[in-house]
Amino acid sequence: MRARPVGLHVPVHGDGRAFARLARAFGARILRRDLTELSDLDDLFAPSGPIAESQRGMARAFGVDRARFLVGGASAGLKALVWALPRGTVAVPRDVHRSVVSAAAAAGHRLRVLPTRFDPRFGIPLGPTAEDVAATLAIDGSVRAVVVHHPTYHGVVGDLDALTAVCRERGVAVLVDSAHGAHFGLHPDLPEPAYRHEVDAVVMGMHKSGGALTQGALLLLRGDAVAPERLEEGLALFQSSSPSYLLMASVELAVADLVEGGPGLWARAVDVGLRARKLADRVFSPAPGQNADPTRITVLEPPGSETPSLVAEYRGGGTALYVVGPGIGAQASRRLLTHLRGIVPASPDPLPWDPAGSEPLDPRGALLAQRAWVAPERAAGRVSAGIVSLSPPCVPLALPGETWTPRALGTLTRGLSSGRVAQGLGAGGTVPVVAGS
């Protein structure tokens, strides 16, 4: 009889026998699968075995040239894509994710914030239109790529075909941040997925709405607007050298669900979202000509009207975001709708976001420069040395290299006094600025 193989490799927890707490918390079944690269298990950064096969299968399923597992969330894919671009300017929406900013700084790219519209009642970003992008490309020939959300955090999608056509005309790559769009296409009332449009790259957050484990994501690439070998280099640079096979396996399973899934899976969530939208005085609903994911429910919810039995994606400043998915049952659906119907709508008090674009920014210079921390009232006209954002709605007020305007500082003060949370501030609410700016 052949002896059972003995695992003499990392991780040393094996099936957890020697780590009782871990085994109790997760169970031997999970721990046995918690593996990383071994000779028979392939190499995420030079795949030739099962990982290569799986990635080829996913590329075929999505109709793209390459698919890559991501084990550091959508952030890892966005960083690798931006890193891989030829040195130049990357145009981004106001609500750009910090991963794009950090990779632009690492690669020495400039950033240009695209004019970005905001909903006048809910204060959430609606994204730049194709016309906004065309206007920016017409004045800045150094733009190499446009990063676009499909959808935004709040579920809003723009006209990706029109935007892509504008970029194609000028040879500019379209990189789609679809961190929140892994479920698109699974129901007639959900938007079309980004990979069905002629874009150059899509990063899908499989873990957020696709059913994979947290941090499991997927990168899809078409053509060579993003150089494949630079991309591989970026993926290795920005991800762990011990990729989790639990995460990768969960992405593979989620993709199988996505490819085989029928409209039934999302039917209840979509129905709840569409019913919620009818409460138009308190629930965000796209204007005619706009489109949005019904399963993202943005609500004007005055403080005091929240209920502890519903855990929102976020709450603050008189707004809340509820995310519904295939797991929502009939009872939870009723509870959510009853709650929304019971809200006494307050008059909206959206933050005054600046919809204008920016001059080209040098995020690398600003992040590496000597910095000073100053009170917001002394920051006007000075160059930001970091990312300062407000949540909700989770939007950067200032990017590294961007000059603080009185308007942005006013939005910061107002946001804080209305119970929102700022990220990127220092002690005593100071903001980071480039020393001497």
Ligand SMILES: Cc1ncc(COP(=O)(O)O)c(C=O)c1O
């Ligand atoms: C719009 C957007 N893009 C990218 C990301 C990064 O995704 P991940 O958390 O998978 O790294 C997020 C995270 O929430 C996001 O909201």
